[in-house]
Amino acid sequence: MFIYNNNIYDDYVYLHFIICSEFIFVAAAKYCVDIATHQHGCCVLQRCIGHSSGEHREKLVAEICANALLLAQDQFGNYVVQFILDLRNRSATANVVSQFEGNYVHLSMQKFGSHVVEKCLAVFSDENRSRVIFELLSAPCFGQLLQDPHANYVVQSALRHSEGHLHNSLVEAVESHKTMSRNSPYSRKILSQKLLKK
Numbered sequence: 747m748f749i750y751n752n753n754i755y756d757d758y759v760y761l762h763f764i765i766c767s768e769f770i771f772v773a774a775a776k777y778c779v780d781i782a783t784h785q786h787g788c789c790v791l792q793r794c795i796g797h798s799s800g801e802h803r804e805k806l807v808a809e810i811c812a813n814a815l816l817l818a819q820d821q822f823g824n825y826v827v828q829f830i831l832d833l834r835n836r837s838a839t840a841n842v843v844s845q846f847e848g849n850y851v852h853l854s855m856q857k858f859g860s861h862v863v864e865k866c867l868a869v870f871s872d873e874n875r876s877r878v879i880f881e882l883l884s885a886p887c888f889g890q891l892l893q894d895p896h897a898n899y900v901v902q903s904a905l906r907h908s909e910g911h912l913h914n915s916l917v918e919a920v921e922s923h924k925t926m927s928r929n930s931p932y933s934r935k936i937l938s939q940k941l942l943k944k
Contacts, residue, residue, distance in 0.1 A: 770794065771802035775809045779816065779823075788822040792829045807833075811841035815849060824858040828865045842866075843874055850878050851885045851897075860896035864903040876912055879904050883915060889923040893930040901936055917942050 774781060774794045781787035795806055810817065810830055817823030830838055846853065846866070853859030866878055882891065882904060891897040901920065908916055920936060936942075 768802060771798045771806060775802075775806045778806065778809045779813050782810065782813075782817050782823040782826040783820045785822055788825050791826050795829065795833075807835065807838050808841070811838050811845070814842045815845040818846070818853060818862040819856055819859045821858055824862050827862050831862075831865050831869050834869060839870070839874070843870075843877075847877065848881070850881045851887065851891070854882065854891060854897040854900040855894050857896055860900050863900050867900070867903045867907045875907060879908055879912055879916060883919055888919055889926055892920060892923055892933045892936055895932055898932040898936055905936070905942070 771794060774791060778791060781791045791806075791810075795803060795810075798806055807830060810826060814827050814830070818827045827842070831842065846863075850863055850866075854863050863878065867875055870878065882888065882901070885891065891901055901916075905913065905916055905920075920942060923933075924937060
């Protein structure tokens with residue numbers, strides 16, 4: 747088993763091992779969930795990705811992507827998923843998309859998952875971004891998203907990163923819930939935004 751001590755200085759020690767020892771990459775891939783969900787381990791894992799290359803990097807990224815849905819909901823793991831998304835690697839993104847499809851609404855209403863969905867909206871291609879927004883728009887609980895303390899930020903991001911017909915559909919959906927949402931402190935943030943302009 748890969749042992750990671752709960753010490754604030756461990757990540758500095760492991761950084762030197764990362765540079766010198768390939769076996770760290772193998773262990774990091776094998777135990778990526780344990781490491782990613784650790785307060786200091788999540789930083790080490792990101793450094794592993796940054797310092798690895800070729801087969802080691804592909805394996806490490808693939809293992810993280812295979813567990814992306816789980817990690818996205820974790821207080822530390824979500825940072826690792828966001829790091830992967832920022833790489834804008836086509837294969838990695840496709841794997842994350844396959845994990846997240848059908849789960850964007852659920853993730854949006856979670857504290858940590860919502861940050862990951864916002865990242866998706868920021869870095870995805872137009873096609874994948876549209877899929878996320880359509881999933882949000884199709885949710886029977888769309889009105890609840892506007893009033894949710896986490897999902898309202900996702901809706902704001904969707905408005906910011908959409909354009910044309912899709913943006914207009916989103917604006918119309920928000921405005922159709924204006925009466926119900928007006929008294930919610932979270933909805934007011936959306937309703938007061940200039941983003942509602944078509």
